[in-house]
Amino acid sequence: MPSANLTRAETAERSRAVSVRSYHVDLDLRGAPDAGNPCFATTTTVEFTATTDATWLDFLGPRVESVALNDAAVPVRYDGARIGLSGLRAHNVVTVVATADYSRSGEGLHRYVDPADGQTYLYTQYEPADARRVFACFEQPDMKAPFTFVVSAPAGWQVLSNRHVAERESLGDAQTVKFAPTLPISTYITAVVAGPYHRAESSWSRDELTVPLAVSCRASLAQYLDADAVFAVTRQGMDFYAEHFGYPYPFGKYDQVFVPEYNLGAMENPGCVTFTEAYVFRGAATAAQYQARANTILHEMAHMWFGDLVTMTWWDDLWLKESFADYMGALVSAEATEFTDAWVAFANRRKAWAYLQDQLPTTHPIVADIVDLEAAKLNFDGITYAKGASVLKQLVAFVGRDAFFEGARRYFRRHAFGNTTLADLLTELSATSGRDLSEWARAWLQTSGVSTLTLEDAGEGWSAIVQRPARPHRLAVGHYDFDEHGDLVCRRRVEVDLEAERTVFESAPAPLILLDDADLTYAKVRLDPRSLETVEHSLDRVVDPLARGSIWSALWNATRDGELTAARYLAAVRRFAVAEPNPALLTALLTNAPYAIEHYLPPASRPGQRRRWLEAAWTAVFTTAPGSDEQLAWARAVAVAAAVDDTRAAEVRAILDGTGKTPDGLRLDPDLRWQLWTALAATGHAESADLDGELARDDTGSGRTARLRALAARPLPAVKDQAWTAIFTDTALSNEHLDATIAGFRAGAHRELIAPFDDDYFAAIRTVWSERSIEMARRIVVGLFPAGNTLEPSDRWLEAHADAPAALRRLVVEQRDHLARDLRAQALR
Template identity: 75%
Template sequence: MTTANLTRSETAARSTTVTVRDYRVELDLSGAPDRTRPGFTTTTTVAFDATATETWLDFLGLAVESVTVNGREVAVDFDGARISVTGLSASNVVVVRAIGEYSRSGEGLHRFLDPVDGSTYLYTQYEPADARRVFACFEQPDMKAPFTFVVTAPDGWEVVSNRPADTVTVDGPNQTVEFSPTLPISTYITAVAAGPYHRVESSWSRGELTIPLGVLCRASLADHLDADTILEVTRQGLDFFAEHFAYPYPWGKYDQVFVPEYNLGAMENPGLVTFTEAYVFRGAATAAQYEGRANTILHEMAHMWFGDLVTMVWWDDLWLKESFADYMGALASAEATEWTDAWVAFANRRKAWAYLQDQLPTTHPIVADITDLEAAKLNFDGITYAKGASVLKQLVAYVGREAFFAGARRYFRAHAFGNTTLDDLLTELSAESGRDLDAWARAWLQTTGVSTVTLDDDHIVQTDPRPHRLAVGLYDFDADGALVRRDRVEVDIVEERTPITLSPAPLRLLNDGDLTYAKVRLDADSLVTVERSLDRVVDPLARGLIWSALWNATRDGELAVGRYLTMARNFAPAESNTALLTAVLSNASFAIGHYLPTAERDRCRQEWLESCWTALHSAAPGSGEQLAFARATAAAATVDAGRAADIRALLLGETPPPKGLALDPDLRWALWTALAATGAATTDDLDTELTRDDTASGRTAHLHALAARPDRDVKAAAWTRIFDDTALTNDHLDAVIDGFRAGDRRDLIGSYDDEYFTRLRPTWERRSIEIARRIVVGLFPAADSLAAVDNWLATNTDAPAALRRLVVEQRDHLARALRVRALG
């Protein structure tokens, strides 16, 4: 039986008996351009000490051809996931020769064929445990070791890894690149990329330290790569972290490669950070997109210390890297780059993710109880990232910034190239700050849930009481009619009710400055002020907190959906912060589709489309706001055909677009998909657009649009392909799923609800967790009752915990939607 899952207990036991000295990993990727070859040769030589006579190495691949233990070839004992190794001595060298499999799911070694020029590109993605798809290893974060990678690939390709190349040997059509050994790192942050990548080089220096910098992308995207902007943010970040961490960047070089069909935003492999190539903008992009990319660059850079230099022992303490990186990404953006409003997007968008996750029945403490790898895979969530970062922001205020960074520096020095738990961090922070942080950790890191804070006359009232340091901003109209803060009162609250004395003000804003992690409500008078004058609030962070409060109240059924939508229609056109604008437009669309009673939906969809269409034409030419409304118009037009003729005329060049609006390929596809979803585009239309944009992105968008057509046969074909076509890549699978769901045509897809539930367990058993997760979440029925999902949960109590978690979470989203609709 294949045991691909790994448990915390068994890996902890393994690390007590095995100490790894080093790895040498040889990969023959010379056959990668031949699409008929599913695999590659991988040879691992691992040296380790052992106190037991047997152990196992992890590997997921096509075959294990041979195993040698201390120079003696032994019988292969491989169950499909584990290679048993026996006859061990105190000191051992094990060699495993195997055949790995090229991935199409973004897990392991992903192989991509560029339709533009026919080139093949490879890159690895391992977190949390997919290095074993490429080489035999001890796949757990606490068994660190130096790695030497040797890669054979076609001559002329860029071949990169965590470290610089030591030697390059050319033999006929191929080259063999041997990289210098890494410092001790975990398996999941080792990395290789190979292919005819376009490369831009630079460097960063501080004192006597000079770090080579590289930015890479596919050759066919080279014209769109704004490498200078990326490198500027990179240097600013390295300056910031060098100053604040006082630990020299340890990884020798800093390459950043933008890769296709990526499952994540980015991954912090030391010396070779991988990013989704969605960050290479093929057309116009909003300020929020550039700010988001800068934040991601700095988030991954923070990991070079938090996560790579010092790594958690096991995935329970995933927050030790992700919460810190999320906090540091926003901090460095605000203080070291042009994106000085980075905390606005954090308060409104990142924390919205955390609030949503923290209200699910599957919420968990920031320091989670992760029993196995399947649970770890699902814990890369809003709790671990955004709630953890929010709590760290509060911790910095609690212990003081100087003490916080001094404690971080102690932490790096004490645990460099090692592994830690929560206690190790608290020890260093307590030593610097002089504060006992155990109570703080119990209140914030080891509990679940989010408090809701309200003003009740002369008291601040909180549910789920926790210690908070927060501020109340008192906003009034100035001589020009702007709403500005005239006073601010800071207060510590612990109990359910805390007395406070506040002078009257048109707007009293709880958690002003976003000091704590809590949902806040606007009192009745402040809500009236906001309904009339939200566009007059000058400070973008205050506006972000107000929009967040309005959205949370809407989701919780305390603010009527119609009132929220009215404010969105009235004030979104005046919102100048594109991160806030994008969030409002998305939330409004979601509210119409999920929270409005069915009888009101068609009318509101028509009103929303008209609002977006009007704002698109009145926005400043070429502005980010204009682009945001163009995208919102495309989204609105997928469920209302009222502007189909106008959109079609734009796409066919029969009428000019609004002044300043570039109909770039991505926007064109969004508009064509809207037409397809309402039956206003034909297959020929979509094929013609593909001829115009026959790129990787174009082919994915074409799949999406084809599956969006409102035809029963189209939906049936999409359904079959989702479950049966295992050749679909991760991106193509998403495209077909999104197309199947496009248009909210329950009359066409509701009949698949029963089959969805019968297919859940077979899908989980047969597909990788990444692909299965996309199917489980993407196809969850938007039904009008909970009966079917409740029946599945009741009759599948023995289903894998990770699968049940996904279903329980989707059930909760549906239950919330039904609850809010009923209030309407």
């Protein structure tokens, strides 16, 4: 479908010529429980004005039955992506009757059958442009309109959308639900959710406003849904935004639905937010997991204003919503919930994602040049989210908190239910702060790359901060020394404004000097030699968790950049991680350590380091406090480590079958059991019968996905060949099952088993890109990229496929760059 990839230029031309007045969308989902029925009926009536004779509606579906324009039937002109319209008047009404497909990729209207009870569940996911998979529309964010949804569904189902139910009619074993019209919103944030969802209800009130709240999930997960905890964070967020945004929540009710096989963490559909089911914890969960869920809840809630009320004109300004939501998620978590250390998690998890993305050859400015939808799809990255949020944190320090929020309030009032660009926001912030932000925007929003800060001795009580490349920063430099208890505490903090490449400031010798203390700016920080020596001996004596997080971030970035050996980084993790009390930092360390082993160590060094890491994790499980978050985190680390080293395979199996000693207090929930079984499978210590037996204990959606991953992890040539074939030929695999098969194929330390597929990968990916949806194709291209010891195959492909779609080339270039970084780090001695 060559016309499916909409461009910025053509959509801008369309919005200049067409203004949408309203949509009326009828969806017939009564046949959804019939797995043999791949389609549903969709009828859309669009009212719009036009100053052109011709335009088009977007639709991706198997067929369009009829088109009526201004009460007259017209010939159907449909190419598989666009419905051509001509003979337009100043005022038009078009009705499209069509057939759409249920999705198994998480794009459009996704259908899921719960193996636990056989029930069918539906939900929509559209961003950036998949509403057209469900109804005919003008698929671009700047053509806002009110939507009225009418949904026919089986009787007894919950049926939800952006607004409250206006009418409900029951007819035997079916129902028809009509929703109140929405306020003017973009197509990509409309939503329909339907199925026998379990539902809990509450409310939030402030002043004269009462907002009905609800939390929903699949019926088979109801026993695990901690709705009261979700409601608590929701109310805290509503309170904060009501106080700071000065614009009452505009969308009536507030549903939050946890849905299966979700491609994202969540989506900010106004009044009907959808979340991944990973946030419904089937077993034990750490404080870090609860903190991450709270952050996501608050992130999506911020979108009700940044993104839904005021929306970017095109995807170039995606940061106008995502950067703000990412920043607000951390800010509100820290200031309004129990998760007061949220900035620690942000500094280590979110910013690490940004630093990674911003050092790729495909990096881009926060305000990006997005020429089409394929580029937009790949722009939901660490730069748009985490770098943008980091820069906003710096902006707040630059203009002041009061000016920042007053600017936001003016922005909401002036542009409510409209579309904006960068200039609109800067106008308001400049007015409230009294600062000309054009230079700040040029330096931070319209350039790419991350600065690196190093400390130099400038002599006679002075130091210098050298930054490359140079940007304006406002930061603090912390001077840390040991107190009478042997703890490292900040004795002196100096605020410094950086403008040039080299900035001199008054300083004093200290065992540890930490640039960007309090993590105010966005930059990689290098530790000077004395500070590095101090932290390698005494990092656990740094009392402030945010300072520890900054130090760990500095060590990790130096390792990734090939300035600190992976072995040295791993030694620090083994020494200090077991005593790390902050759950977000511990989670990051337990993620980074195995990655460093497999990517940044030379192959000859890996077996010994794998064994050391497994033993460190194994010991920690038995020595940390029984039943603690730390014990659970280390048990998960054991499962990861045991997938590449089978030293403890017998003990792991004994824990699973109940014949061995389980660490006191360890919560051996289904997810942990599957992780351990996958480790055994990947090292050749579990057979299909073992995995079938575990499935009998946990025959759920999660259990079936985990079994698929474990089966593909077995180190047998025939198994790898079967997985490879399924990935490329079984189009019935859902998004989640495709991921599981890819993960199993790659699992374990058996590069020799998958290396024979390298040439097949490069031969197949262009066809995959043309035949699969971008979501499914991206998973294959990224997930199966060969992790060999040479760049030659990827270089050959890039040279031979200069004409390949830009989004596909971007993915290959990025994966090649990751491999190049691995090889540089492995060469460090």
